[in-house]
Amino acid sequence: MARGDLNALKGMVQSDDSHDISLFSDEVFGFQAQQAAEKSLKAGIASKSATYPKTHDLMVLLFSLEDLGESVSELYGIVDLNPFAVQYRYESLDSDD
Numbered sequence: 829m830a831r832g833d834l835n836a837l838k839g840m841v842q843s844d845d846s847h848d849i850s851l852f853s854d855e856v857f858g859f860q861a862q863q864a865a866e867k868s869l870k871a872g873i874a875s876k877s878a879t880y881p882k883t884h885d886l887m888v889l890l891f892s893l894e895d896l897g898e899s900v901s902e903l904y905g906i907v908d909l910n911p912f913a914v915q916y917r918y919e920s921l922d923s924d925d
Contacts, residue, residue, distance in 0.1 A: 830867035836860050858912035862886070865906045866913065869893060884913035 837860050840852050862884070869889035873880035876896045881888055887907045890900045 830864055830871050833860060833864035833867055837864055855912065858909060862909040862912040865909055872898065884910070886910055886913075 837857075840857055840860065865886055866884060866889065869886065869892075870880040873889065873892050873896065876893075876898075878892070878896055881892060883889065886909060887904075890903055890907070893900050
């Protein structure tokens with residue numbers, strides 16, 4: 829499922845005439861990016877034969893991977909996608925966001 833979300837992101841950023849990133853709002857693009865990150869982290873946890881928490885919070889998932897012995901410090905930046913999981917699905921981004 830993570831691969832499908834990643835492929836959707838790739839389709840959103842194609843530079844040919846059939847796909848123009850301006851067709852997608854920041855909220856839609858951000859949601860897809862958050863979903864790809866969330867599902868990838870959950871896949872990483874599952875690959876360690878562990879049960880992942882039922883959460884959309886990327887930091888919680890990163891901490892779970894860290895608890896399993898994975899080095900995740902270089903991934904902390906993806907936590908910026910957290911608001912796209914729920915908040916920006918129902919409200920627009922402010923220009924300051």
